[in-house]
Amino acid sequence: MGFPRLYGRNVRLTTWNVGMALRKKWPALSSLHPDVAILQEVSEQDVSKHAESCWIGNDPHKGLAVVGFNGFKVRVHPAWDPMIEFVVPIEVTGPVEFLLFAVWVMYKRSVKRLQERPNRWQMLQGLEIYEPLLLSRKSVVAGDFNNAVRWDRPRKADNHSLAAQKLSDLGLVSAYHANWATAQGKEEHPTLYWMRHKDAPYHIDYIWLPQVWISGLRAVEIGDYSTWVQGGLSDHVPLTVEMDDAVIGLVDPGAVDPAHSWPG
Helix, strand or coil, X not given: CECCCCCCCCEEEEEEECCCCXXXXXXXXXXXXXXXXXXXXXXXXXXXXXXXXXXXXXXXXXXXXXXXXXXXXXXXXXXXXXXXXXXXXXXXXXXXCEEEEEEECCCHHHCCCCCCCCCCCHHHHHHHHCHHHHHHCCEEEEEECCCCHHHCCCCCCCCHHHHHHHHHHCCEEEHHHXXXXXXXXXXXXXXXXXXXXXXXXXXXXXXXXXXXXXXXXXXXXXXXXXXXXXXXXXXXXXXXXXXXXXXXXXXXXXXCCCCCECCC
């Protein structure tokens, strides 16, 4: 299947918790026209069908992946600490170059911990350990945070507001909240429907961009319930941002691969 650029030279990033069986869902993902996709709950085998990809996980059937399209290349940064298992620095190169921190936050026994911080929430572990790397160049933090301000409690170690404040301190802005001029906890568009119930909506997936990129933000798109959840694809809907590459830093205008095709 050919892969056209939907909006010319703008750059599109998508995060989506696929909910397994990616091999059956490539057409749905392709409809979003991503240049870089951050995907949770995907198998190593399904991702390996795409030449430009990296996969991280402790279960070959269910992990975190980043996939590049249209000349974008992705590889795990050598600074990755496997003890922060699912907050993974990714080097993105191609038409635009930046650091991407791919996220799939989990809790308790499902993830490894830094021994010196055994009770520290995984997201905060990642932001603290990678702070020098985050500040070294333009960085994006994106994925399934599995958290929201609505669940914050006094003195709770994994309050989402702690991560949001840390990201803000690092010079990042949530694309969704910037686009809709809304505060954390006031989201009107869910990204998760718990157990696929329409009456159990939550916003727990995010794409945080450098503040200096916000003027180049052209669109923020969230999948609809009927297509993505009721249609049987996942309990999450995708979150996609589109950015003007003239603003975020075009490297090589001719780097798009016209021969790109989707696997499967």
